[in-house]
Amino acid sequence: MQPFDATLTTPQDAYEDKRLADIHPQAWVNPKAADSYPLIIVGAGSAGVAAAELAIRLGVRVAMIERHLIGGTCLNTGCVPSKALIRTSRLYAEMRDAARYGAKAPDNIEVDFAAVMDRVRRIRSHLSGGSSVRRLAALGVDMFFGNVRFTGPDTLTVNDQTLRFDKAMVATGTRPHVPTIPGLREAGFMTNANVFNLTELPKRLLVIGGGPVGCELAQAFRHLGSNVTIVQDKPLFLEREERDAAQLLSDAFARDGLEVRLNTQVVGVRVEKGSKVVDLISADYRSTIEVDAILTGVGRVPNVQGLDLEAAGIKYDADNGIAVDDFLCTSNPRIYAAGDICLEEQYTDTAAASARIVVHNALLRGKKRLSKLVIPWCTYTDPEISHVGMYVREANRKGIPIKTFTVPMHQIHRAVTDSEEVGFVKIHIRDGTDTILGATIVARHAGEMINEITLAMVAGIGLRTLAEVIHAYPTQAEAIREAAKAYVRSRVTTRLRARLQRWLARRSSAPPA
Amino acid sequence: MTQLTKLTDEALLDQLQRAAFGYFLEAVNPLNGLVADTSRENAPVSIAVVGFALSSYPVAVERGWMERSDAVQRTLAALRFFRDSDQSGSPTATGFMGFYYHFLDMHSGTRVWQSELSMIDTALLIAGVLAAAMYFSGDAPEEVELRELADFLYLRVDWQWAQGDGGTIKQGWKPESGFLHYGWEGYSEAIVLYVLALGSPTHPIRGDCYAAWTATYQWENLYDHDYLYAGPLFVHQFSHAWIDLRGIRDSFMREKSSDYFDNSRNAVYIQRRYTQLNPQEFVGYDENCWGLSAGDGPNDEQPDVFNEKRRLFGYAARGVPYGPDDGTLSPPAVLASLPFAPELVLEAMRNMLLRYPQMLTEGRLTGGFNATVGASDDQPWVSAGHYGLDQGIVVLMIENHRSQFIWQLMSGCRYISDGLQGAGFEGGWLPPRSSGEAN
Numbered sequence: 001m002q003p004f005d006a007t008l009t010t011p012q013d014a015y016e017d018k019r020l021a022d023i024h025p026q027a028w029v030n031p032k033a034a035d036s037y038p039l040i041i042v043g044a045g046s047a048g049v050a051a052a053e054l055a056i057r058l059g060v061r062v063a064m065i066e067r068h069l070i071g072g073t074c075l076n077t078g079c080v081p082s083k084a085l086i087r088t089s090r091l092y093a094e095m096r097d098a099a100r101y102g103a104k105a106p107d108n109i110e111v112d113f114a115a116v117m118d119r120v121r122r123i124r125s126h127l128s129g130g131s132s133v134r135r136l137a138a139l140g141v142d143m144f145f146g147n148v149r150f151t152g153p154d155t156l157t158v159n160d161q162t163l164r165f166d167k168a169m170v171a172t173g174t175r176p177h178v179p180t181i182p183g184l185r186e187a188g189f190m191t192n193a194n195v196f197n198l199t200e201l202p203k204r205l206l207v208i209g210g211g212p213v214g215c216e217l218a219q220a221f222r223h224l225g226s227n228v229t230i231v232q233d234k235p236l237f238l239e240r241e242e243r244d245a246a247q248l249l250s251d252a253f254a255r256d257g258l259e260v261r262l263n264t265q266v267v268g269v270r271v272e273k274g275s276k277v278v279d280l281i282s283a284d285y286r287s288t289i290e291v292d293a294i295l296t297g298v299g300r301v302p303n304v305q306g307l308d309l310e311a312a313g314i315k316y317d318a319d320n321g322i323a324v325d326d327f328l329c330t331s332n333p334r335i336y337a338a339g340d341i342c343l344e345e346q347y348t349d350t351a352a353a354s355a356r357i358v359v360h361n362a363l364l365r366g367k368k369r370l371s372k373l374v375i376p377w378c379t380y381t382d383p384e385i386s387h388v389g390m391y392v393r394e395a396n397r398k399g400i401p402i403k404t405f406t407v408p409m410h411q412i413h414r415a416v417t418d419s420e421e422v423g424f425v426k427i428h429i430r431d432g433t434d435t436i437l438g439a440t441i442v443a444r445h446a447g448e449m450i451n452e453i454t455l456a457m458v459a460g461i462g463l464r465t466l467a468e469v470i471h472a473y474p475t476q477a478e479a480i481r482e483a484a485k486a487y488v489r490s491r492v493t494t495r496l497r498a499r500l501q502r503w504l505a506r507r508s509s510a511p512p513a
Numbered sequence: 514m515t516q517l518t519k520l521t522d523e524a525l526l527d528q529l530q531r532a533a534f535g536y537f538l539e540a541v542n543p544l545n546g547l548v549a550d551t552s553r554e555n556a557p558v559s560i561a562v563v564g565f566a567l568s569s570y571p572v573a574v575e576r577g578w579m580e581r582s583d584a585v586q587r588t589l590a591a592l593r594f595f596r597d598s599d600q601s602g603s604p605t606a607t608g609f610m611g612f613y614y615h616f617l618d619m620h621s622g623t624r625v626w627q628s629e630l631s632m633i634d635t636a637l638l639i640a641g642v643l644a645a646a647m648y649f650s651g652d653a654p655e656e657v658e659l660r661e662l663a664d665f666l667y668l669r670v671d672w673q674w675a676q677g678d679g680g681t682i683k684q685g686w687k688p689e690s691g692f693l694h695y696g697w698e699g700y701s702e703a704i705v706l707y708v709l710a711l712g713s714p715t716h717p718i719r720g721d722c723y724a725a726w727t728a729t730y731q732w733e734n735l736y737d738h739d740y741l742y743a744g745p746l747f748v749h750q751f752s753h754a755w756i757d758l759r760g761i762r763d764s765f766m767r768e769k770s771s772d773y774f775d776n777s778r779n780a781v782y783i784q785r786r787y788t789q790l791n792p793q794e795f796v797g798y799d800e801n802c803w804g805l806s807a808g809d810g811p812n813d814e815q816p817d818v819f820n821e822k823r824r825l826f827g828y829a830a831r832g833v834p835y836g837p838d839d840g841t842l843s844p845p846a847v848l849a850s851l852p853f854a855p856e857l858v859l860e861a862m863r864n865m866l867l868r869y870p871q872m873l874t875e876g877r878l879t880g881g882f883n884a885t886v887g888a889s890d891d892q893p894w895v896s897a898g899h900y901g902l903d904q905g906i907v908v909l910m911i912e913n914h915r916s917q918f919i920w921q922l923m924s925g926c927r928y929i930s931d932g933l934q935g936a937g938f939e940g941g942w943l944p945p946r947s948s949g950e951a952n
Binding site for chain 2 (some may be wrong): 040134235242243244247248251254255264283284285392393396397401402403404405406408411416421424426431486487489490
């Protein structure tokens with residue numbers, strides 16, 4: 001059985017023709033394999049493409065094999081289509097909320113959902129050019145489509161061809177995890193893999209899972225006019241983020257009119273009179289809701305099956321993917337892994353960065369470490385929630401003294417002039433120093449803002465220096481400098497107070513003149 | 514009203530305190546000593562409110578508002594009720610493992626609203642039970658019985674069980690579904706809970722449990738104040754009703770060179786700054802009109818209304834600076850900060866009473882008002898009736914400000930000082946630990 005509603009297929013239009021021509025042309029004939037490749041890349045997602053580009057630049061002959069579509073999750077069923085969808089949904093939300101900006105709301109706001117999705121597919125198709133098979137072939141990559149099976153420590157087959165390698169990188173990514181809920185498969189449901197195929201807006205949508213995917217899509221569909229219920233089995237959304245961030249998101253959802261069910265589990269689904277009837281349970285409270293569509297966003301599972309990884313001596317686990325060391329090497333010293341298949345941090349850019357580490361380590365005998373990467377991420381809800389580095393609870397657990405400088409966005413002029421004052425910048429430092437350990441930003445444009453802090457962390461810039469960096473006024477990123485200035489003010493006071501106390505102590509202990 | 518604000522500070526506080534205490538006289542069921550959650554019709558008992566009532570009787574006796582014998586009778590009625598209550602943990606019992614369901618029937622004292630067995634509310638009840646035992650120290654047989662009952666009830670609580678298999682104490686338990694699947698995260702009003710759980714001679718929690726909780730703290734610099742963050746004011750108040758946290762420090766506060774009392778003062782500064790900035794431009798907010806905390810509010814829940822411009826929350830824990838904030842302020846939460854920042858609290862209280870005299874009904878502070886909601890007809894929305902928790906914290910915090918009476922009473926309680934030391938508190942009024950004692 002398909003892991004989702006298989007009837008929901010991508011509309012076959014000019015955009016789709018172009019996308020497939022770019023990233024998996026029907027007529028593609030696999031090249032004749034070389035005797036042996038210095039590097040074979042299994043999986044042409046973000047990691048695969050990044051590794052191929054770098055290896056080619058280094059003058060290395062590369063074969064890359066893709067089972068499905070070049071570009072992987074990000075381009076086809078992840079970041080690219082979801083961000084395109086979110087842009088339109090925000091526009092509709094702003095139209096309805098026009099009075100907040102002193103504008104007159106249009107009288108009759110009608111969502112043309114087909115047009116929304118048309119744009120999503122157009123943009124996805126447009127961007128697929130960057131990953132096109134022609135471009136990769138032109139670079140010099142031997143591009144194969146087909147199923148890979150490892151046949152030994154340095155061999156694999158693609159369909160019926162055998163390929164030999166000196167080094168290989170496995171980057172086959174993940175796919176949506178499908179929760180085991182009685183009746184769910186029978187009733188039909190969507191995941192990120194097929195939700196972007198929709199051409200009609202579901203009137204009533206249930207989103208299962210309050211992680212990044214669930215939160216982003218739940219809010220987007222709400223803004224587009226669906227009646228959305230989001231069910232999360234934890235007490236807050238975005239379990240990983242700090243609770244204030246998650247709390248602000250809960251409030252935003254409530255404001256949007258999203259039906260929020262926290263601490264709630266879906267226990268069963270059935271179809272009655274064309275509707276999907278869903279049973280929910282929260283502690284001891286049972287309830288039932290009726291919806292037209294169900295979207296699950298409850299984690300990912302690694303694509304480790306069907307590769308015969310055992311034949312190559314690669315250790316893996318069905319839940320956590322391929323086991324790698326800090327140099328991204330698997331249990332077979334010839335074979336490395338990169339991207340979501342082996343990483344806890346499953347983000348496009350991290351996948352690409354890990355792939356570049358693999359190329360250095362595999363081909364240049366480098367010793368680059370995964371753990372040295374500073375990895376920012378962002379959940380593109382409204383407000384956005386971005387994070388880099390350490391969390392407070394993590395520092396506390398490790399016994400690192402940590403202090404947070406917080407600037408609410410309502411103190412920042414540009415946030416106020418733009419009526420975007422919900423949120424904050426929190427920068428965590430090692431207490432007693434100005435060293436940045438991490439940061440969380442909740443703001444309309446938190447994703448853009450986190451980059452400055454990531455830069456500071458990578459470059460070893462502390463709050464004292466950040467405080468001296470004049471930011472263009474008025475911009476929302478000034479919140480970062482304001483946090484740094486608060487740090488400087490707090491140090492001045494402490495130092496001055498200490499000096500004054502020393503002076504007073506000397507004076508009182510001095511013999512009377 | 515203008516007369517009230519013309520009173521001296523002492524007279525004003527006396528009047529507000531006595532009016533707050535009056536709640537317990539009106540809301541009690543004299544047969545079982547239980548006290549209603551609110552003054553509204555058919556309100557059930559809140560066990561935490563009973564804890565506040567039990568702590569308030571000694572105050573009333575000291576102030577001459579109640580006969581000692583009357584106070585003993587009321588206290589005994591409640592203690593005997595809890596001793597004899599159904600502890601089977603069945604869905605219609607009163608409690609389990611020494612804990613009690615959050616809300617009980619006024620007459621039968623059995624569980625209502627399918628409420629949870631509440632760890633924090635049981636702790637607030639037990640704090641009141643122990644306060645009564647500390648005060649009624651006489652030799653009369655009834656006072657002796659009262660003390661024995663108090664000991665029995667405290668020693669019966671199985672705090673260890675309430676940890677489940679996790680690091681921190683669970684927030685609740687239901688017979689239908691077991692423990693609520695989350696514990697305490699971040700600074701909260703739970704110090705008193707942890708102290709009581711650590712001080713128990715019979716069922717103490719493990720010492721690392723407190724450290725597991727404080728590991729979730731966030732030390733923040735906000736509006737140029739360093740403080741241990743918690744959004745709603747009540748978090749900065751409830752434990753302080755019983756425990757004198759001035760100058761005593763756990764390892765977290767030692768590292769930060771602060772203490773929980775100073776921290777609660779900083780929470781006042783932060784409230785003042787937030788309402789002065791008034792990010793959502795609510796009516797009335799300024800540095801002398803604040804009080805975002807847990808409390809009643811105007812509710813406008815209309816699930817099918819799309820894209821509501823403002824959302825009102827009903828009873829909710831409002832907080833700064835991250836909200837929720839719907840323009841509703843809690844006057845009792847302002848007054849309950851009195852010990853930490855008396856000059857700022859009195860200034861705000863006088864200002865708020867003058868501008869919004871509607872917040873005082875029957876001489877008592879209501880649980881919330883919202884001047885933005887009523888802005889059109891110039892009458893703020895005002896919460897109907899009174900909440901027991903509001904009245905209780907007002908009685909105790911005014912008393913601690915005036916005489917430090919409850920703090921002194923409880924500093925003599927061995928369970929409390931043992932619990933504080935178990936949590937790693939040192940200094941101040943705490944007796945130095947003898948070198949043989951290991952924790």
